[in-house]
Amino acid sequence: MLKLVPARHFYQQLLHTVDFSFVRPLFAPFYSTGGRPSLDPVVFVKLLLVGHLENITSDRKLLELAQLHVGIRAFLGYDFAQPLPWHSTLSRTRQRLPVSVFEACFTHVVGLCIQQGLVSGHTQVMDSAYIKANASMSRLQPKRSGEASVPTPGNSQAPLVTASADRVKHIQRFHAAIRKAAPNKAGHLVSNLTHYSPADPEARVAFKPGKPRMLAYTASVSVDATRHVITHIHADLADWRDSRYLLAIVDATQQRLHQFGQVMTTVVADAGYSSGENYEHLEKRNLTGFIPAHGKYKAEHPGFTYDAAADHYTCRQGKRLTFDKQILDRQGNPKKRYWARAADCKHCPLAAECKGKKAREKRLHHTVYKVQYDRMLARLATRVGQRMRQLRASTVEPVLGSLITYFGLRHITKKGQAGAAKVLYAAAMAYNLKKCLRAGSCQPGGLGIALPAPAPFRWILLYFCNSHRSYTRHLGIVVVLLPTTPVLQLWYFAGMGRPLNGCFFARGIFRFPRRLFLCGGNFSVPASVFCPE
Numbered sequence: 001m002l003k004l005v006p007a008r009h010f011y012q013q014l015l016h017t018v019d020f021s022f023v024r025p026l027f028a029p030f031y032s033t034g035g036r037p038s039l040d041p042v043v044f045v046k047l048l049l050v051g052h053l054e055n056i057t058s059d060r061k062l063l064e065l066a067q068l069h070v071g072i073r074a075f076l077g078y079d080f081a082q083p084l085p086w087h088s089t090l091s092r093t094r095q096r097l098p099v100s101v102f103e104a105c106f107t108h109v110v111g112l113c114i115q116q117g118l119v120s121g122h123t124q125v126m127d128s129a130y131i132k133a134n135a136s137m138s139r140l141q142p143k144r145s146g147e148a149s150v151p152t153p154g155n156s157q158a159p160l161v162t163a164s165a166d167r168v169k170h171i172q173r174f175h176a177a178i179r180k181a182a183p184n185k186a187g188h189l190v191s192n193l194t195h196y197s198p199a200d201p202e203a204r205v206a207f208k209p210g211k212p213r214m215l216a217y218t219a220s221v222s223v224d225a226t227r228h229v230i231t232h233i234h235a236d237l238a239d240w241r242d243s244r245y246l247l248a249i250v251d252a253t254q255q256r257l258h259q260f261g262q263v264m265t266t267v268v269a270d271a272g273y274s275s276g277e278n279y280e281h282l283e284k285r286n287l288t289g290f291i292p293a294h295g296k297y298k299a300e301h302p303g304f305t306y307d308a309a310a311d312h313y314t315c316r317q318g319k320r321l322t323f324d325k326q327i328l329d330r331q332g333n334p335k336k337r338y339w340a341r342a343a344d345c346k347h348c349p350l351a352a353e354c355k356g357k358k359a360r361e362k363r364l365h366h367t368v369y370k371v372q373y374d375r376m377l378a379r380l381a382t383r384v385g386q387r388m389r390q391l392r393a394s395t396v397e398p399v400l401g402s403l404i405t406y407f408g409l410r411h412i413t414k415k416g417q418a419g420a421a422k423v424l425y426a427a428a429m430a431y432n433l434k435k436c437l438r439a440g441s442c443q444p445g446g447l448g449i450a451l452p453a454p455a456p457f458r459w460i461l462l463y464f465c466n467s468h469r470s471y472t473r474h475l476g477i478v479v480v481l482l483p484t485t486p487v488l489q490l491w492y493f494a495g496m497g498r499p500l501n502g503c504f505f506a507r508g509i510f511r512f513p514r515r516l517f518l519c520g521g522n523f524s525v526p527a528s529v530f531c532p533e
Contacts, residue, residue, distance in 0.1 A: 004070050010437070011050075011075035017437055018112065020045065026104045030097055039085050039093050045105060046076050047090055052408045052430035059087040099418050102425035106233070107256055109429045109436075113229045114260045116439050121262030123225040124253055126269045127396040128242050129404065130216040131235075131420070132411035133203035137215060140195040140205075159201065163193040192239040202417045206238035217412060217420045219403070220245050221428075222253040223396045225268070229435055230399065231256060233428040235420035242272035247281055254285075266290065268392045276369020279376055290388035292380060293373055301364055303354070308371065312338065313364055315354070319344040321364055329365075336370075339363040403427055 005012055020042045027041035050072055051062040066072045066084055078084060113119050143161045161168065175189040190205060197203050203215040220242075222232035232253040236245050246269065254264050267282060271292040282289040300306065304313045304321070313321040321338040329335055342360045345351050355362040367373065379385050403409045407427045412420045 005074045009071050010053075011071045014433060014437055015075055018433060022108050023105065026101055026108075027097070030101065039089050043076055043085070044090065044093055047085075048094075048426040049430045049433065050075070052427045053434065055406055055408050057408045057411065057413050059090045063087045063090070094414070094422060095419070097422075099421045099425075102422045106425045106429050106432075107259070109432045110229070110231055110256060111260050113227075113432050113436050114262065116436050118227040118229050118435060118439055119224045119231065119257075119262060120226040121224065121231075121257045121264055123266040123268065123391075124222050124231060124250075124264055125225055125392050125396040126220070126222045126246070126249055126253075126267065126273065127392070127400060128218050128220045128236075128245070128272075129400045130206045130208070130214070130238055131219045131404070131409055131424075133197075133200050133215045133217055133420070134411065134413050134415060135197040135200040135203045135215040137190075137205070137213060139197060139199060140190050141198055143194055143196055157198070159196055161194060167193060200415045202237065204238040217417065218242075218245070219400070219409065219424055220249050221396060221400060221403075222249055223399050225391055225395050227435060227439070228395055228399055229432055230428045233424045235417055235424050237417065242269075243275040243278055246273045246275075246278045250282070250285070250287070266388075268388050268395075270392060271295070274376075276367050276372055279372035280369055283372065288379075289376060290380060290385055290392075291376065292389070293377060297367070297373055299374065299377060301366075304364065306366075306370075315340065315362070317344075317348055317350065319348070321362060326368060327365075334368045335365045336368055337363060337365050399431070403431060407431055 023041045023045050027044075031038060031041070047062065047066070050066065051057070051059070054062070054065060056062045056065065063084055063086070066076065073080070073084075076084070110119070114121075141158060144158045145161050163171075171191050171193055175191075178189060192204050195205070197215055200215065203217065205213055206216040206218075207213040216238045218236040218238045218240075220232075220234050220236050221230060223229065224231050232249060234245075234249070234252065250264075250267060257264055264287065266288045268290045271294050274291050274294045274297075278291070279289060301313070303316050306313050311323050315321065319340055321340045324337045324339050327335055327337050340362045345355055345361045348354065380389070407430055409423070409427050412423050414420060414423055
């Protein structure tokens with residue numbers, strides 16, 4: 001059968017690049033030595049990879065494709081006459097294996113990428129996305145209240161409401177306000193505090209602005225900034241903020257990279273991961289964070305100047321607001337309270353405008369992590385901080401988009417958080433193996449041509465390249481001006497942006513006095529190529 005499959009077929013290249021024998025020791029503790037032979041663990045892992053590489057979410061559809069695809073049969077090691085496993089065998093094997101086995105396989109694949117030089121380790125970019133669960137919003141059921149100690153026949157399996165009575169009342173008032181504002185609008189109001197899904201009790205109601213609500217899991221991802229290799233992925237509950245998961249993601253990523261001798265120094269994430277506790281713990285771990293502060297944080301109070309050394313505020317009239325005590329706000333966040341003396345505010349001409357009519361003295365509050373917030377904001381205001389913001393958008397967001405669109409994460413067909421984690425690990429393995437395979441192969445047929453340009457034509461060409469960057473990037477044109485000679489060389493790569501003899505093309509061209517700088521990552525040209533006249 002191997003003679004029918006071309007040597008450059010994707011699955012043949014993957015078979016020759018990766019030694020899948022590493023799977024057997026990981027699965028050995030969960031396989032019996034006697035009895036009826038079970039599904040080969042190597043075949044099981046290969047089938048999972050094929051499902052995500054082919055963007056298939058159904059085990060039944062996956063086996064139907066493998067039954068007809070000669071390349072997949074050869075990749076699995078099955079001949080034409082050999083029957084493939086049943087789809088139920090694949091599903092049951094996935095259910096019975098623990099999440100730790102899938103995580104160990106993913107860690108091994110990350111190690112392969114590190115051996116290929118695709119992971120630098122120092123900068124990790126983190127983000128998350130909602131992945132639709134295998135449950136319906138129309139089937140949500142109310143939870144049992146704490147007062148109903150004896151379950152009724154209709155809700156005998158329903159979990160108890162774990163939220164406090166005040167929190168439940170707040171949700172009820174909020175729903176009542178919505179019904180009053182739109183009494184004729186169809187639908188019923190639900191909350192994770194009061195409702196659950198009988199089909200998948202661990203799925204949570206999640207939504208994004210402008211999109212309908214859905215039952216989902218949170219896919220938390222950590223991506224290396226060098227070649228966009230996934231270094232960590234995990235399935236979390238979708239009813240918590242991203243900031244609660246940051247430290248767990250950082251610790252898991254740091255531990256995995258440490259196994260292969262990599263050191264993480266920089267963490268980049270969006271504002272959803274911001275909190276004073278996260279800033280403080282990142283500094284304790286000697287990690288440099290680039291995480292914008294949440295929109296509710298105010299760096300300063302208008303009309304008041306803060307003295308960090310003396311820990312007090314000074315108003316416009318020169319009066320001090322000294323530290324009183326540490327309190328908790330309604331959300332349970334610790335804050336420091338500062339207030340002025342009542343005698344100072346009594347005769348102040350700005351008292352009514354400053355403190356109001358009923359208050360005796362002016363009071364100010366700020367978070368106990370103000371120092372960490374200010375350091376983070378100062379770091380983000382630098383050129384490096386601005387570059388890190390751009391890096392986050394161009395690194396982790398395309399990875400999440402690719403996983404959802406092309407690697408079978410449109411929705412998760414498995415039930416429970418453990419089932420979702422297994423699917424995420426398999427999808428990340430497929431993504432990283434594709435990265436590893438592309439890095440090891442070179443597209444043939446690339447051509448580089450050096451054309452010396454006459455002096456009058458030089459500046460016209462420079463103007464064209466700088467004003468039509470998208471056009472030059474599409475054609476693969478790179479202009480090089482050697483500092484030792486006035487000769488301008490035009491490089492046209494027929495590879496259309498593909499690797500040429502280990503070289504990668506520039507992503508932009510910027511002109512400075514007497515020289516052109518090539519802007520882009522990993523751009524290099526062999527020294528023998530530069531042969532000016």
